[in-house]
Amino acid sequence: MKTIYVDNNATTRVAPEVVEEMSPYFSEFYGNPSSMHFFGGQVQRKVEEARERVAALIGARPEEIIFTSCGTESDNTAIMSALHSNPEKRHVVSSRVEHPAVKNLVAQLKREDYRVTELPVDSKGLVSMEEVARTITDDTAIVSVMWANNETGVLFPVEEIAGLAKSRGALFHTDAVQAVGKLPVNMAESQIDMVSISGHKLHAPKGIGALYLRRGTRFSPYIIGGHQEEGRRGGTENVPYIIGLGKACEIAARSLEDEYLRVRSLRDKLENGLLEKIPNSIINGDREQRLPNTVSISFEYVEGESILLKLSDKGICASSGSACTSGSLEPSHVLRAMGVPFTAAHGSIRFSLSVYNTEEEINYILEVTPPIIEELRSISPFWKGPVARSCSAS
Amino acid sequence: MWVYTDKVRDLFNNPKNVGEVDDADGVGEVGSLSCGDALKLTFKLDEAGRISDAKFQTFGCASAIASSSALTEMIIGKTLEEAEKITNQDIVEFLGGLPDKKMHCSVMGQEALQAAIANYRGERLPKEDSEIVCECFGVTQSEILDAINHNNLTTLEQVTDYTKAGGGCGTCHERIEELLQEVIGQVGAEHRPKEPAKPRLSNIQKMKLIEETLEREIQPNLEKDGGSIELVDIIGERVLVSLKGACATCAASDITLKHYVESKLRELVADTLVVEEVAQ
Numbered sequence: 068m069k070t071i072y073v074d075n076n077a078t079t080r081v082a083p084e085v086v087e088e089m090s091p092y093f094s095e096f097y098g099n100p101s102s103m104h105f106f107g108g109q110v111q112r113k114v115e116e117a118r119e120r121v122a123a124l125i126g127a128r129p130e131e132i133i134f135t136s137c138g139t140e141s142d143n144t145a146i147m148s149a150l151h152s153n154p155e156k157r158h159v160v161s162s163r164v165e166h167p168a169v170k171n172l173v174a175q176l177k178r179e180d181y182r183v184t185e186l187p188v189d190s191k192g193l194v195s196m197e198e199v200a201r202t203i204t205d206d207t208a209i210v211s212v213m214w215a216n217n218e219t220g221v222l223f224p225v226e227e228i229a230g231l232a233k234s235r236g237a238l239f240h241t242d243a244v245q246a247v248g249k250l251p252v253n254m255a256e257s258q259i260d261m262v263s264i265s266g267h268k269l270h271a272p273k274g275i276g277a278l279y280l281r282r283g284t285r286f287s288p289y290i291i292g293g294h295q296e297e298g299r300r301g302g303t304e305n306v307p308y309i310i311g312l313g314k315a316c317e318i319a320a321r322s323l324e325d326e327y328l329r330v331r332s333l334r335d336k337l338e339n340g341l342l343e344k345i346p347n348s349i350i351n352g353d354r355e356q357r358l359p360n361t362v363s364i365s366f367e368y369v370e371g372e373s374i375l376l377k378l379s380d381k382g383i384c385a386s387s388g389s390a391c392t393s394g395s396l397e398p399s400h401v402l403r404a405m406g407v408p409f410t411a412a413h414g415s416i417r418f419s420l421s422v423y424n425t426e427e428e429i430n431y432i433l434e435v436t437p438p439i440i441e442e443l444r445s446i447s448p449f450w451k452g453p454v455a456r457s458c459s460a461s
Numbered sequence: 462m463w464v465y466t467d468k469v470r471d472l473f474n475n476p477k478n479v480g481e482v483d484d485a486d487g488v489g490e491v492g493s494l495s496c497g498d499a500l501k502l503t504f505k506l507d508e509a510g511r512i513s514d515a516k517f518q519t520f521g522c523a524s525a526i527a528s529s530s531a532l533t534e535m536i537i538g539k540t541l542e543e544a545e546k547i548t549n550q551d552i553v554e555f556l557g558g559l560p561d562k563k564m565h566c567s568v569m570g571q572e573a574l575q576a577a578i579a580n581y582r583g584e585r586l587p588k589e590d591s592e593i594v595c596e597c598f599g600v601t602q603s604e605i606l607d608a609i610n611h612n613n614l615t616t617l618e619q620v621t622d623y624t625k626a627g628g629g630c631g632t633c634h635e636r637i638e639e640l641l642q643e644v645i646g647q648v649g650a651e652h653r654p655k656e657p658a659k660p661r662l663s664n665i666q667k668m669k670l671i672e673e674t675l676e677r678e679i680q681p682n683l684e685k686d687g688g689s690i691e692l693v694d695i696i697g698e699r700v701l702v703s704l705k706g707a708c709a710t711c712a713a714s715d716i717t718l719k720h721y722v723e724s725k726l727r728e729l730v731a732d733t734l735v736v737e738e739v740a741q
Contacts (some may be wrong), residue, residue, distance in 0.1 A: 177681060370497065372463075374524035376473065389497065389522075397597075397629055398497070409495040446526060447477050448501040449494055449520035
């Protein structure tokens, strides 16, 4: 059975060119970049090349890039640094639809007596700028709002929020792990102070991330140790993975526009085909302000785990915001925050594409999915046949 | 990813007895769309009083569909007296096991069967008259006690796995712990040491403690559901509060107030306190 991988917001295939670039740095060039000999020095140069490549992808300067172990570490570093650098400020602003890396950290801060505001979203998953303007005050130390939502792909107006934060003297951080590599990002013309990047979301391996830290931003390290990363992140550099991340960013910078026009057209084909072939299906989230690779679609009156298992039996790998798949009993916090009705939230499926997907694969998904939904609906006590009404959110 | 037995996968992919029996003698419906799974069971009796046909319709995950299919196979050919002896553990055994987190699927099967038999006999089920403990999933005290007794449950997590109770906002966790203690206490005849009496507080101390408890213990839990609570006044033993956000419009706010806010304040401050809601 052929594997059709459309779960790229969960993780991506490591690009073969990335593996190739990394592999000499395990057993051949294994020096420590801090060492005072040629053997370490050649590794250090390669690490700095990787830093330049990551910086180039997002329009930053190399010294503004700190390598970390993952997106979660970048998020934690950014938010805790803002709080430690501004101890007099006790207010944190975030959104209700953040990834757990931010959401659970913010919940912990609340228990530590910080004042926390989690911005609500509307039914399309968008925040209101009036609400943002009302929320940020002189007491706000950090505003952290994701660039793109992992479940729906909805994009947030991060530049505008960053501008508002700056005008009130607050720092702005964005978890951009889903955006970097999929959208043009240019920190040279931005007011954003900190950006989290994750390797395995853009065809580098798991276990490597980066934090962009705008020059001149007060910083307090999260992992304290040696002088690595200019004293901003202790611990011997994860050399091969840093090199891998650099290579992945270099590839992304080269192929961003062309490839993503193609990915977007495949996504649109998949989305329109599913809506057309399957009655009572609903797109979750705004269809315009959205990543080019993601579609979150709900099939009413059927349950997500059942759909995923049947797709999986056909070789198709997707994910769901349903309760059953996660081991929790409630559907995803993102869909709940958007007020997606229960008829739809439990039957949500996310397809997230990458540059490796083909039109043939999309055609196959469009062929096998409708009978799966039909079969499950024939078992469902709630399914009474298609209901005529508008079937998309926008 | 869940690890399902071959039997579960087989019944999920090739479910038996899907649909509704024509002219059903008994109909049992449990669960709901909002809960994420639901089962409608219908059966027909022959002249001898045996179940001659049974069918199901299920909205839910693979284990819910497989449990439902298993149930119909298990009851066909049985008298009602024989069928009502079937427990959720029998369904689990028929399936060769279920993941812990999916045990509630087997309980849903057993409950649908009880409901269908009660429907045929024109009886009410004990759970219909029982107090609701978990508002999020509509689980009653009698359902929780049944699950604890039949499956020898000892922890809150197990109760959630088997009944879903406590799997939402968490407001009912304490009540479930109490029910567990009641059952375990009866079985093990264990004497729980009486809690030491709380020290007497001055009025100022008491007020401060109430304020702190509301802020640190209660508020964060209500906020998880988009709700909020504000202390309005303290008059003697009466704590006057106002509920805001999602709590203000929630049908279950009375229950939140009495079972959660009041019991928490009694536990942490003084067991004489009474919580009242005032409009602001």
